[in-house]
Amino acid sequence: MRGGDERTGELFSYVDLEARVRRDHPLRAIRTIVTEALLALERDFAALYSPIGRPSIPPEKLLRALLLQAFYSIRSERLLMERLEYDLLFRWFVGIGVDDAAWDHSVFSKNRDRLLAGDIAAKFLSAVLVQPKVKQLLSTDHFSVDGTLIEAWASMKSVKPKDGSGEPPTGGGRNAEADFHGERRSNQTHGSTTDPDARLYRKGAGKEAKLCFMGHGLMENRHGLLVDACLTPADGHAERVAALHMIEPHAERPRAITLGADKAYDVQDFVNELRSMKVTPHVAQNTKGRRSAIDGRTTRHGGYAVSQRIRKRIEEAFGWIKTVAGQDKTKFRGRDRVGWAFTFSAAAYNLVRLPKLMAASR
Template identity: 60%
Template sequence: MRGLDERTGSLFSYVDLEARVRRDHPLRTIREIVNTALVEMDGDFAVLYPPGLGRWFVGLGVDEPAWDHSSFTKNRDRLLEGEIAAKFLRAVLAQPRVKRLLSSDHFSVDGTLIEAWASIKSFRRKDGGDNGPDGAGRNAERGFHKEKRSNDTHQSTSDPEARLYKKGDGQPARLCYLGHALMENRHGLAVDGGITQATGTGERDAALAMLDRRPSRRRITLGADKAYDVRQFVKDLRERKVTPHIAIDGHLSKTGKPRVTAIDDRTKRHPGYDVSQRCRKRIEEVFGWIKASAGMAKVKLRGCARVNAAFTLNLAAYNLIRLPKLLAAPA
């Protein structure tokens, strides 16, 4: 049945947003951490923005107009040039009450595929030899049967920096990037990360780059899965005073012999090795949140620089949503 259309609301409403957010809401902690990080980055923003522009990351009242979407588009290139995403992640982690939560001795590393915003049909020969009589066209027909395609001879017309790659045998090849994260093992917070092109050595190269960015050169342990069980990589870790707590890659060769691991028996016997193997799996929680909650399973940006900035900001966001509970826990 249809009732009477009675309206009891007042014509005007005056809302105090501060009163609407309870004192113990986790967003208050997140906002405080973010504001502190942004204050530390004032010098970086001063280089990017001319004096007088002060509406960056400020609170807006209910009745105040929001920014037009073009504001973010115009600012994006300046933020990329200033490497603001990486600086913001470091500024969050550098705050004293956050820093005390981080392990300085035990870390884990891993990589994940980030599908590019490009169709497999856009993966065409660089010399244009597979174009139809009317050229590449828009959403033109493509037949891949018996066609040999590789990143050496082909390139996506939609995102030239994306690479055709598959994570393992039996999995389909996709146009994608590789996302990387370095995690501390105490609370599973991401301390570094980024995007590279998808290559067979991309995960190991990125791991070494992240280790080289560490401010300290004290000896640490590094947990990783079996994809990192490579003799040269283990050698590179030891040269950096990093103990490799890497899972054993013992797959059988074509002759039926198990592969020889690069991890020595002394390392495997240490009790810390088993602890690292348990802790390293938590890095999948970081990637899972970034893909499912932050929407990066298939990225909506093109180009390595833009994808890298979005990925790094999402690493910082993952940390921020976990920090209120960690900071509230008894020491």
């Protein structure tokens, strides 16, 4: 017989969240890795909170919720809390019960500075990578590096002369008109009043200048996982400076390692610095109207061609971070907050890829 379309309510709930999530769901393997990483950070979390006062929402739950925001491309924390209110999968992953109320979205704003002060994003990335089942997947000899632009959360109308000589926009309303025709602007003479840490940057000839930051990633070449990430102001030297900073901890080994990079890194000072660190520079040769800093003693080896082919995989990581995790145009202001979100998204990218990699390595 045909059932009736009637809405029924129950006084008591007997829903077991563990039973509602299928055994082969990808989030199960991810949650195991995340839980182990968060346990390793327990002392770091304890140092961020006062021993007295009312209990806070556990930072472990906040971080799990932020991971879901990255995994499922949820554009705001308000929508994340709305999803957490009714999605049983989200409740299971975060670690709250069926009858527990989702917290207010402002909790993230209140706790972001605390997590930022503890450098939790970088520590979480490291805690994931040092787990034995993850560490065995990583290469310790061959790496690649690159940078990508992160558009700032600021309008070009916020770019004003630093000496205060700019004329105010004309017209009424929130989005008043501004005429930039004939005005020369540079980072030396102008700055954004909305986000002073953002810098005007032009990606190439004929491209428009935008307010940007520059995100950097260090990738191991075996499986293309990010082993380090950071964010700097956008300028012409940032990529090379960040690359040296990220590769230095890995260069403190008796064996020489390799570092793949694109033509932007083909600079004599950068190449010499790598060689002084016993890092073989597998940098793409830039011979357009100039002499490359990479000569035959590097290019004649077969490993150079392999590095040049594999180094491009770092673009897959940047593509995921900017599109799926929503970092193409950041929602935060200030270098520290934007950098925290970028590094945390790098950890989320690794977590998305790890279940299949670990299954294939068994």
